[in-house]
Amino acid sequence: MEPFVQNLILGLLLGGVYALVASGLTLIFGVMRVINIAHGAFLILGAFVSYTVWNWLGFDPLLCIIATTPVIFAIGWVVYRVIVSPIRDAPMSSTVLLTFGLALVLEAVMGFIWGNNSTSVRPSYADESFTIGELFLPKAQVYGGLIAIVVLVALHLLLTRTWLGRAIRAAASNPTGAQLVGITISSVAALVFAIGIATAGAGGAIAAILYPFVPGSHYQWIARLLAIVVLGGLGSMGGAVLGAVMFGIAETMTAAYISPAWATAVPYAIVFAVLLVRPQGLLGTKLRDDAVAA
Amino acid sequence: MSEAPTTQVARPIWLSRIALGIAAVYVLIYPLISSDLYYQNMYITSLVFAVAASGLNIIMGLAGYVSLGQGAFIGLGGYTIGICATRFDSVSPWVWIPLAAVVTGVVALVLGVVSLRTRGPAFVIITVAFLFLVQVIAVNWKSLTNGTAGLSLPLPTWSIDIINWPFYYALCGILALQMLLAWWIQRTKLGMGLVAIREDETKAATIGINLPVEKMLAFVASSFFVGAAGAVYGYYLTFIDPRGMFSILFSVQIVLSVLVGGRATLWGPVIGAFLIEWINEVANNDLGGGNTRLLIFGGLLVGLVLFLPTGILPTAERLLSWWRTRGKAGLVGARVETGGAFPVAKDREPVPALAPDVPLLEVKGLERRFGGIRAVDSATLAVPEGSITGLIGPNGSGKTTLFNLIDNTLRPDTGEIWFAGERIDRLHSWQRAHRGLGRTFQITRLFREMTVLENVVAPQRTFSLSQLGRIAVSGAEAERARELLDFVGMGAFAGQKASDLSFGQQKLVELAQVLMLDPRLILLDEPAGGINPVLIERMSEMIRELNRHGTSFLIVEHNMPFVLDLCDPVHVLARGRRISTGTPDEIQADPSVIDAYLGEDFLAPQESRPSRDREVI
Numbered sequence: 001m002e003p004f005v006q007n008l009i010l011g012l013l014l015g016g017v018y019a020l021v022a023s024g025l026t027l028i029f030g031v032m033r034v035i036n037i038a039h040g041a042f043l044i045l046g047a048f049v050s051y052t053v054w055n056w057l058g059f060d061p062l063l064c065i066i067a068t069t070p071v072i073f074a075i076g077w078v079v080y081r082v083i084v085s086p087i088r089d090a091p092m093s094s095t096v097l098l099t100f101g102l103a104l105v106l107e108a109v110m111g112f113i114w115g116n117n118s119t120s121v122r123p124s125y126a127d128e129s130f131t132i133g134e135l136f137l138p139k140a141q142v143y144g145g146l147i148a149i150v151v152l153v154a155l156h157l158l159l160t161r162t163w164l165g166r167a168i169r170a171a172a173s174n175p176t177g178a179q180l181v182g183i184t185i186s187s188v189a190a191l192v193f194a195i196g197i198a199t200a201g202a203g204g205a206i207a208a209i210l211y212p213f214v215p216g217s218h219y220q221w222i223a224r225l226l227a228i229v230v231l232g233g234l235g236s237m238g239g240a241v242l243g244a245v246m247f248g249i250a251e252t253m254t255a256a257y258i259s260p261a262w263a264t265a266v267p268y269a270i271v272f273a274v275l276l277v278r279p280q281g282l283l284g285t286k287l288r289d290d291a292v293a294a
Numbered sequence: 295m296s297e298a299p300t301t302q303v304a305r306p307i308w309l310s311r312i313a314l315g316i317a318a319v320y321v322l323i324y325p326l327i328s329s330d331l332y333y334q335n336m337y338i339t340s341l342v343f344a345v346a347a348s349g350l351n352i353i354m355g356l357a358g359y360v361s362l363g364q365g366a367f368i369g370l371g372g373y374t375i376g377i378c379a380t381r382f383d384s385v386s387p388w389v390w391i392p393l394a395a396v397v398t399g400v401v402a403l404v405l406g407v408v409s410l411r412t413r414g415p416a417f418v419i420i421t422v423a424f425l426f427l428v429q430v431i432a433v434n435w436k437s438l439t440n441g442t443a444g445l446s447l448p449l450p451t452w453s454i455d456i457i458n459w460p461f462y463y464a465l466c467g468i469l470a471l472q473m474l475l476a477w478w479i480q481r482t483k484l485g486m487g488l489v490a491i492r493e494d495e496t497k498a499a500t501i502g503i504n505l506p507v508e509k510m511l512a513f514v515a516s517s518f519f520v521g522a523a524g525a526v527y528g529y530y531l532t533f534i535d536p537r538g539m540f541s542i543l544f545s546v547q548i549v550l551s552v553l554v555g556g557r558a559t560l561w562g563p564v565i566g567a568f569l570i571e572w573i574n575e576v577a578n579n580d581l582g583g584g585n586t587r588l589l590i591f592g593g594l595l596v597g598l599v600l601f602l603p604t605g606i607l608p609t610a611e612r613l614l615s616w617w618r619t620r621g622k623a624g625l626v627g628a629r630v631e632t633g634g635a636f637p638v639a640k641d642r643e644p645v646p647a648l649a650p651d652v653p654l655l656e657v658k659g660l661e662r663r664f665g666g667i668r669a670v671d672s673a674t675l676a677v678p679e680g681s682i683t684g685l686i687g688p689n690g691s692g693k694t695t696l697f698n699l700i701d702n703t704l705r706p707d708t709g710e711i712w713f714a715g716e717r718i719d720r721l722h723s724w725q726r727a728h729r730g731l732g733r734t735f736q737i738t739r740l741f742r743e744m745t746v747l748e749n750v751v752a753p754q755r756t757f758s759l760s761q762l763g764r765i766a767v768s769g770a771e772a773e774r775a776r777e778l779l780d781f782v783g784m785g786a787f788a789g790q791k792a793s794d795l796s797f798g799q800q801k802l803v804e805l806a807q808v809l810m811l812d813p814r815l816i817l818l819d820e821p822a823g824g825i826n827p828v829l830i831e832r833m834s835e836m837i838r839e840l841n842r843h844g845t846s847f848l849i850v851e852h853n854m855p856f857v858l859d860l861c862d863p864v865h866v867l868a869r870g871r872r873i874s875t876g877t878p879d880e881i882q883a884d885p886s887v888i889d890a891y892l893g894e895d896f897l898a899p900q901e902s903r904p905s906r907d908r909e910v911i
Contacts, residue, residue, distance in 0.1 A: 093415060096418045097599050098595070101591075104589070104595065107585075226419050261433075269427065272423055279412055
């Protein structure tokens with residue numbers, strides 16, 4: 001029984017990290033209808049930035065999140081202004097290709113800067129664990145998961161309790177209407193994109209202490225993240241959190257009880273199954289598609 | 295009828311033809327004039343990508359389904375020949391190439407099935423998942439694929455002097471077949487249907503385009519020869535492994551080829567494939583490969599989407615024709631003709647008359663809810679054969695939703711729809727169109743990137759595979775379309791892009807488009823909305839003319855003089871229910887109608903009851 005409970009807790013903690021990053025992905029989609037295929041690449045970028053800060057200043061790696069997140073936020077803002085905003089009105093397939101190209105560029109740039117060898121960030125407590133009764137919980141995973149949940153709650157408060165949050169949600173549900181009541185869509189969109197990317201950066205700083213990474217790791221991450229948001233329903237924050245927790249638990253359980261070789265296929269299989277059976281995902285809504293925007 | 299419309303700018307075709315011809319001949323004779331294996335290898339790889347890009351163009355360029363899984367078909371072809379050739383070493387590996395094509399075509403059907411349920415970005419995501427899933431299977435199914443260790447094929451048995459020739463010319467042959475297929479599809483009803491799907495899938499279904507069949511055919515056509523090319527490529531490499539054969543960069547290279555050359559063009563993807571493979575080689579050999587190659591591919595993808603979304607060929611063509619006409623091309627201020635008599639279709643089959651008590655269209659207890667709102671609430675009404683029936687009601691009373699239910703743009707929650715004595719509410723939109731149900735939209739939904747003529751030839755009256763293969767861009771189909779365009783007065787605009795037309799002109803073209811279906815009943819959604827009075831008059835005349843030839847109408851319209859003048863009977867809808875039916879005079883006298891439009895407080899002055907000459911709304 002204990003290994004099962006232990007796996008469940010670890011799965012939940014991992015789900016917290018996934019939920020944070022997936023929220024950013026789904027937020028970007030919700031407001032600007034852009035599926036950011038480069039999200040995984042920004043996460044790895046966050047991991048590398050965190051690695052550099054840790055190496056340079058010798059902080060606790062998890063504290064690096066305070067430095068990493070603003071850096072990635074700023075990069076996200078610039079990227080939006082320079083390459084995403086010019087094609088805001090292009091068909092969605094074009095923006096998918098664009099962000100895919102961006103992911104390749106980021107992968108190459110990271111390769112130039114940090115090299116293509118496996119990198120890992122090892123905090124002083126890397127080999128320590130909390131022992132509660134029979135439960136055996138690695139400290140890195142516990143801290144990482146808890147910090148992800150704190151950041152996620154902060155993001156939630158930002159979106160629900162502040163003027164900016166209301167502007168963002170207004171822009172998501174009706175851009176034209178939001179513009180009419182004085183919300184500058186282009187500024188909100190840039191902020192949303194940057195905030196979304198920043199979640200990837202924060203998630204990357206946490207992921208850095210959990211797994212070793214190379215620039216090419218972004219494929220695995222984007223596969224997971226897409227599986228999560230598709231499962232939860234594209235554009236739904238609640239769906240992203242629910243999907244992330246389910247996915248985190250499923251992944252931990254698969255690794256523990258089923259062959260890890262086939263576990264890599266799980267995200268792809270989920271994407272396939274969900275999009276075929278219930279394209280709107282668990283919490284996504286189907287819009288009235290007969291109403292014509294005049 | 296084969297003469298080019300006067301409004302179309304002659305394209306400088308000869309220039310590009312000469313250039314293409316020279317390039318094609320050069321590639322074709324290259325192994326004969328040079329024994330440089332480096333370039334031969336580059337051209338062989340380019341040919342493989344050219345086949346893949348030309349195939350991808352069928353679903354991405356024509357049907358609008360962007361796929362990042364196209365590279366998987368090269369791998370599937372390679373693995374088919376690898377698996378077979380290593381197991382049956384007594385036969386020549388060449389015999390497996392047709393099998394590879396078939397296997398690939400069958401797997402492509404899986405993506406075709408997926409495309410029935412998902413569109414746009416969701417489809418792109420699923421194609422990536424498809425590619426990785428195939429790769430994971432190739433890695434893990436060791437008994438079949440030998441896992442990451444890969445498969446080694448038997449070495450070629452012919453002379454080392456001409457070692458590449460069989461591969462080279464096999465690929466040239468496959469590319470020729472692939473391009474012939476692409477060229478043919480673009481000229482047929484199938485091709486028109488695919489472009490219609492790209493432009494507006496829901497609308498495409500309402501003009502008789504059988505979506506599943508068209509998409510399945512497109513996916514098979516997009517992959518069949520790619521599998522064959524992949525098999526030749528696998529044999530040429532003599533070693534295949536999952537990382538190499540199912541690399542996402544294959545797919546990126548193919549998508550780049552289509553984008554750079556120009557979507558929906560015949561030669562664009564092929565030119566693009568040669569260009570991108572050359573860049574790939576330069577990046578790998580002269581610039582250090584690895585990260586540089588990634589940077590170049592990623593940067594190209596970003597740059598193309600941002601700066602050259604239409605690709606080289608269409609951009610060059612546009613610049614050339616601009617240069618030739620000094621920017622004076624285009625049809626400004628051409629007149630909408632007054633039109634002529636309705637040209638009855640020559641191959642029109644007489645339809646059996648209905649029994650006297652059977653209406654042409656009958657809706658029984660139809661209901662559709664959106665959340666808590668009952669947009670259509672147990673609506674019941676009938677359209678007699680040969681009538682021009684009106685359907686009026688206040689805004690939000692459910693008129694357009696009712697239309698959407700009748701043509702299957704929406705599905706009803708409960709209720710029945712009968713057409714010519716047959717229950718149709720379980721049928722697909724295109725099946726309803728084939729039975730003679732046509733429909734126009736309140737906000738016109740022409741296929742914006744197609745010309746006016748292409749818009750009108752796109753509808754499909756019946757479904758058969760042979761009709762899909764019929765040439766649409768010339769011949770009988772195009773002639774019929776021109777007749778109909780002349781009838782609605784838009785003949786002069788045949789070569790214009792639909793998006794260049796005014797709203798009123800679009801309404802006329804949409805009518806011609808529906809007439810191509812030779813429908814028994816046409817649902818017109820606000821035919822007089824947003825167009826000028828002269829055009830409204832003309833619309834009225836055409837409806838009468840068509841009605842004299844036996845076409846029935848159900849018309850939603852807010853312009854009361856238009857409706858009351860034209861329609862009999864008139865149904866009135868309020869809050870999703872039919873509240874009244876009668877002649878125009880009866881409707882105007884009905885207190886419940888006045889109440890529905892103007893509210894309970896309004897009392898119509900008894901003496902001056904609104905007459906049919908005045909607008910009451």
